[in-house]
Amino acid sequence: MKKDIILKVENLSKQYRLGLVGTGSIGHDLNRWWSKVRGKEDPYLKIGESNDRSTKGDSDYVWALKDINFEVNRGEVLGIIGKNGAGKSTLLKILSRVTAPTTGEIKTKGRIASLLEVGTGFHPEMTGRENIFLNGAILGMTKKEIQSKLNEIVEFSGCERYIDTPVKRYSSGMTVRLAFAVAAHLDPDILVIDEVLAVGDAEFQKKAIGKMQDISNADGRTVLFVSHNMAAVKSLCSRAIVLQHGETVFEGETNKAVDFYLKSDVANESAHYINKLYSEQSDILEVSVRDKNNSVSGIFGFDNQISLNVKIRTNKKHLSVGVLGFRVIDQLERAIFTSEIQLKDFIKFEGEYSFNIELPFKTLVPNDYKVHVAFHIPNQEIIRNLENIVGFNIEETGSGFHKYSGKDYGCVVLDNKWSLKK
Helix, strand or coil: CCCCEEEEEEEEEEEEECCCCCCCCHHHHHHHHHHHHCCCCCHHHHCCEECCCCCCCCCCEEEEEEEEEEEEECCCEEEEECCCCCCHHHHHHHHCCCCCCCEEEEEECCCEEEECCCCCCCCCCCEHHHHHHHHHHHCCCCHHHHHHHHHHHHHHHCCHHHCCCEHHHCCHHHHHHHHHHHHHHCCCCEEEECCCHHHCCHHHHHHHHHHHHHHHHCCCCEEEEECCEHHHHHHHCCEEEEEECCEEEEEEEHHHHHHHHHHCHHHCHHHEEECCCCCCCCEEEEEEEECCCCCECCEEECCCCCEEEEEEEECHHHHHHCEEEEEEEECCCCEEEEEEEEHHHCCCCCEEEEEEEECCCCCECCEEEEEEEEEEECCCEEEEEEEEEEEEEEEECCCCHHHHCCCCCCCECCCCCCCCCC
8 A cells, every 4th residue: 555545445345145144055155165165256246236225136145335445545534425225334344344345355554443333342231431441452452551541531521420330321322422432532543433423412523523623633543434414524524435335436525425425316216206007187197306406306405405396187177176285294204294286276278287396495304205296176086196106315414403313303494583582
């Protein structure tokens, strides 16, 4: 490796067999062993499908990662972004040596500290103080080195009052505070962080991001950061890679990577519906979610304009009395809001028409949403009822609501009029 490159990943892949532990059968193990004896390639590496969890595949083998290549310079903060199931956590587990790659090679210089899950490596029966020494030893530190950093770790974590209390009595927020404090203060050359800071409160998230910036800028250490919080990725990372179905689809400057991710086709299939069994009389022909450029998109930032496009066909009867409406549903199957129109107020002749509906701007909080569309005559006839027919996701890009992550803080944010009562 070149002198300024601290981490290099070459042709990294990870294959899993679905539904089974290990390779799944003695026969498969024997085939692998016989191929290895003859100096041949593992025969099962030639099969397998990409890791698209939304579709049913034909193979039992899935590539969680496929041919990942990238380099990280010393002191760089690299963001890794992508939808759930894209392979982000698998990549970090391989880099942290929690699991081994199927193929490929990782070249690194220095010690890697990982924070992949809340309380990883913590023993619930041991106190916070004891777990600091335990976690530090796991990371390769001597007792003397840990002792020299102990006061700083405890102070940063904000758990000083409970430091001699068993960790099993800690809340998830306290546990992640202590876990991050240990990983960040034991001088790793590379700090690997998964989406764990969301557990902490707003004050701690700000503190943690500041610490990561200090680690990178002042100490010259390297950080790999996985997050769904695009605002945090933009503020912290100098460069980012975008993963989709286990493959790298973009690598470059952070703002461009975030824009690529928000505009990518990863969720476009769920954002576009075409009715192939439509009626020749009246029906809903097509439904799609679109961005400000009128392109089909399933991923948006909090501050992006979202539009719904509905194409219908109507005859004279339904033109005069028909109603077209939609409802937005959240992850908990709650109806957020409903909107509808009388067709006769907009069109005068039978035929095909496309309606464009702009959803309220900066109103829906970061979450996954589905859309229910219906064409009907109220209390008389349902012409077409399409439940959860399209969906979209709003990512965190600066709404400020990430500080409440994990809590139910509602579905919409409204610009209310506030005034000081005299």
